[in-house]
Amino acid sequence: MLSIKNLHASVGGKEILKGINLEIKAGEVHAIMGPNGSGKSTLSQVLAGNDAFEVTSGEVTLNGDNLLEKETEERAREGVFLAFQYPVEIPGVSNLQFMRTSVNAMRHHRGEPEMNAAEFMKLAREVSKQVDLDPAFLKRGVNEGFSGGEKKRNEIMQALLLQPKLAILDETDSGLDIDALKVVSDGVNALRAKDRAILMVTHYQRLLDHIVPDYVHVLADGKIVKSGGRELALELEARGYAWLGIKDEATAASSAN
Amino acid sequence: MKPAPTLLSTAFLHPAGQALPGPLLALRKQRGAALVDMPLPTRKTENWKYSSKYLKLTDEMATSLPTDGKTGSALAVPGYKVVFINGVMVPEASEYPDLNNILIQRFGDLSDAEASELAERLDTTLDTKAVQFAGLNSARFEDGLVIRLKPDAVLDQPLFIIHEVTADASGSAFPRIFVDAGRNSQITLVEEYISSGQEAVFVNSVTEFTLAEGANVTNIRLSMGGENVQHIGATGVTQQRSSRFQSHCVGFGGPLRRHDLQVRLEGEGAECKLNGVVVTQGTQHYDNHTTIEHIAAHCDSEETYRNIAADKSHAVFNGRIHIHQDAQKSNANMNNKNLLLSTGAEIDTKPELEIYADDVKCAHGATIGQLDEESLFYLVSRGISRREANVLLTMAFINELVAQIPVDAVKDTVQTRLNQFFDQAFQEA
Ligand SMILES: Nc1ncnc2c1ncn2[C@@H]1O[C@H](COP(=O)(O)OP(=O)(O)O)[C@@H](O)[C@H]1O
Ligand SMILES: [Mg+2]
Numbered sequence: 001m002l003s004i005k006n007l008h009a010s011v012g013g014k015e016i017l018k019g020i021n022l023e024i025k026a027g028e029v030h031a032i033m034g035p036n037g038s039g040k041s042t043l044s045q046v047l048a049g050n051d052a053f054e055v056t057s058g059e060v061t062l063n064g065d066n067l068l069e070k071e072t073e074e075r076a077r078e079g080v081f082l083a084f085q086y087p088v089e090i091p092g093v094s095n096l097q098f099m100r101t102s103v104n105a106m107r108h109h110r111g112e113p114e115m116n117a118a119e120f121m122k123l124a125r126e127v128s129k130q131v132d133l134d135p136a137f138l139k140r141g142v143n144e145g146f147s148g149g150e151k152k153r154n155e156i157m158q159a160l161l162l163q164p165k166l167a168i169l170d171e172t173d174s175g176l177d178i179d180a181l182k183v184v185s186d187g188v189n190a191l192r193a194k195d196r197a198i199l200m201v202t203h204y205q206r207l208l209d210h211i212v213p214d215y216v217h218v219l220a221d222g223k224i225v226k227s228g229g230r231e232l233a234l235e236l237e238a239r240g241y242a243w244l245g246i247k248d249e250a251t252a253a254s255s256a257n
Numbered sequence: 258m259k260p261a262p263t264l265l266s267t268a269f270l271h272p273a274g275q276a277l278p279g280p281l282l283a284l285r286k287q288r289g290a291a292l293v294d295m296p297l298p299t300r301k302t303e304n305w306k307y308s309s310k311y312l313k314l315t316d317e318m319a320t321s322l323p324t325d326g327k328t329g330s331a332l333a334v335p336g337y338k339v340v341f342i343n344g345v346m347v348p349e350a351s352e353y354p355d356l357n358n359i360l361i362q363r364f365g366d367l368s369d370a371e372a373s374e375l376a377e378r379l380d381t382t383l384d385t386k387a388v389q390f391a392g393l394n395s396a397r398f399e400d401g402l403v404i405r406l407k408p409d410a411v412l413d414q415p416l417f418i419i420h421e422v423t424a425d426a427s428g429s430a431f432p433r434i435f436v437d438a439g440r441n442s443q444i445t446l447v448e449e450y451i452s453s454g455q456e457a458v459f460v461n462s463v464t465e466f467t468l469a470e471g472a473n474v475t476n477i478r479l480s481m482g483g484e485n486v487q488h489i490g491a492t493g494v495t496q497q498r499s500s501r502f503q504s505h506c507v508g509f510g511g512p513l514r515r516h517d518l519q520v521r522l523e524g525e526g527a528e529c530k531l532n533g534v535v536v537t538q539g540t541q542h543y544d545n546h547t548t549i550e551h552i553a554a555h556c557d558s559e560e561t562y563r564n565i566a567a568d569k570s571h572a573v574f575n576g577r578i579h580i581h582q583d584a585q586k587s588n589a590n591m592n593n594k595n596l597l598l599s600t601g602a603e604i605d606t607k608p609e610l611e612i613y614a615d616d617v618k619c620a621h622g623a624t625i626g627q628l629d630e631e632s633l634f635y636l637v638s639r640g641i642s643r644r645e646a647n648v649l650l651t652m653a654f655i656n657e658l659v660a661q662i663p664v665d666a667v668k669d670t671v672q673t674r675l676n677q678f679f680d681q682a683f684q685e686a
Binding site: 048075084101 | 629630631632634635639640642645652653654656
């Protein structure tokens, strides 16, 4: 489904992704782990089409189509979904209006009729229950004043509404307490499907206790330095990144304190 | 090239229409005499600094637009309606109730006694030294509407005043409204400025409100004239004890748009809330100058203005709050945010605070920014088109103010005009 070949990307002239290679087939769940600053979010944003990042070389295809030449909105309509590490707050645009506009843009793309406000409200209420988000959040501004965990649940809610082909989840587990982690991982597990690929980006392996990946990759300094099955995550948990000869600033900083 | 004229052409000092009671004719004459040698604003005129270059008056524009046989656009409104065409009321097109406690009269129908009382009060709500064009209106009005609410009178539906200019020839119009809101009376007055025809015209309007103790007045003002209309308008308000004035000004740009809004809080406990939304595009201009005078103690003012400028347009906001020495315990809040939709657009904003009392709460803020790239990316990453994302974020900037417009039909009119603005400003890539 997703094929990444020798992807290089930079921001402000600084190279961040230094030759990523990755193949993900339909139905698979891949986890990308790596220390802070290794380029996980950059990879996620590049796949979604954020032009703050410049792709300097390489190739990315989704079901054979060149993804990199498409606009962000086209990628989304063709099934790419990114759950942001830091979802953006947009006061003045209601969450409900935002999600309905999004769902209808997708429906329009597929040649389906738009959902009216009442139909969408019904659907949104159901899905908000699934991620344990009070329907009152639908009336608020997009992510406006949401806690970290509420923002993440709101991202998963959108994934459930949009039913993407490729879901990229950028640290959807960070900042969650145990209960919220359970809700979010139930949401992600509900997304698992034969015709869908999931790319989970995470700094910690605790999400992988709830969502068992088919493959685990370790990203360090813009490159995938090791790939394996889920046992690789357990090994990282037990031995830390240093075991792979990777400097993890966060770990180093915390042990220095 | 001929140098730009520095004085108002004397062609502007010849009022038409003599069908007014004597005291009003006398007032007009007196105001006209005061305008001989009136300097036209230039770049050096402080309160016209950014806007003088847009003012282009020709002698052809000095002629009053003809009013005979015009019926106007016959808008349906959810409420009472008074139609003014080219500054003159059209009774056949107007529908309003004949009540004992709310008198709605055109100037021409006033008795000499009533007219003389009105003449005493016209212009008293405005600082005509700062707002010179209000003086021009007083020298030129051919008709006008006076609305007098007796104590406790409540107008049960909004009163729409449709000010239309029919620009089939070059000329000008000078509509005039005076509202005298008695003790504890209530009214919602909607003013819509519209135009038809394509010739270059000049509209010079003045609306005044005097609010007696406890009066509650809501004024919605929509400026929607065409690309051929230069419009200089002024609104003056005086407020006595515990009165409340709410203003919603929504303006769409033009070759020249100027609105001065002056509120005097003269009685303790008076409150005013001033909301403003301006959108400009192409090479349009819009200039809002507001002044709030806190004269009595314990008054509250809250002002929220938003400007959105696209393309090469130019929006100006100047908000002055003046807290007089005796106005202790004043609460004044002024907020102006500006959105530039293009690097070629210009917005000039200047909040001015003058405080002479020591026990007051005052806050003001002004910002200028662009649409947020991160927010745009978030929206388009959900399949929303760039155009729609732009519209959502631009609407987000003014939603709150549009939502506060207390008459649904007006809200719809505003939204329709905004949609036209978006169609032009954000064309599909
Ligand atoms: N917009 C940006 N401008 C400059 N540097 C950036 C920007 N975004 C990310 N970086 C840098 O790129 C590197 C990778 O960041 P990121 O992809 O966010 O890492 P991760 O998600 O793995 O923590 C870091 O060194 C970070 O400082
Ligand atoms: Mg990250």
